[in-house]
Amino acid sequence: MPDFIKDDPLAAERWRVLSFRLAQAGVLTEAHGEILSLLCASWADLQRSRQQFAEMGYRQLVVDETTMPNGEIRRKVKTNPLIGRIEKQAYQVARFLGEFGLTPMTSAKVAAKEALLHDPFDDLLDEPIQ
DSSP states (O other): OOHHHHTOHHHHHHHHHHHHHHHHTTOOOGGGHHHHHHHHHHHHHHHHHHHHHHHTTTOSEEEEEEEOTTSOEEEEEEEOHHHHHHHHHHHHHHHHHHHTTOSTTTTTTSOOHHHHHOOHHHHHHHSOOO
């Protein structure tokens, strides 16, 4: 685990969870440390942005106030900048998850040992019909 991940409790926790899952599935190798680091850091950043958005009461719009040189206050209603940040971070996390086959669309593209050894659908076929 790189130092910048160790120093971030959210990223470090995500590293522990994902590295275990990916290693168990046979997807993670030593060469994947950098991309896993990016995934964990991005996930932590997304969580923090979502927390900030929640603390703002999930407000979609914010008021930007500017004080003019003459003392006049101008107010402008705009989209909450956290919304754009959350969208970009969610896209980035999904992209990194896809690198490990952790999205529905990419799971078939990444061959995992666990998937090759056992197919849960076989269990359904083996059960007697009632």
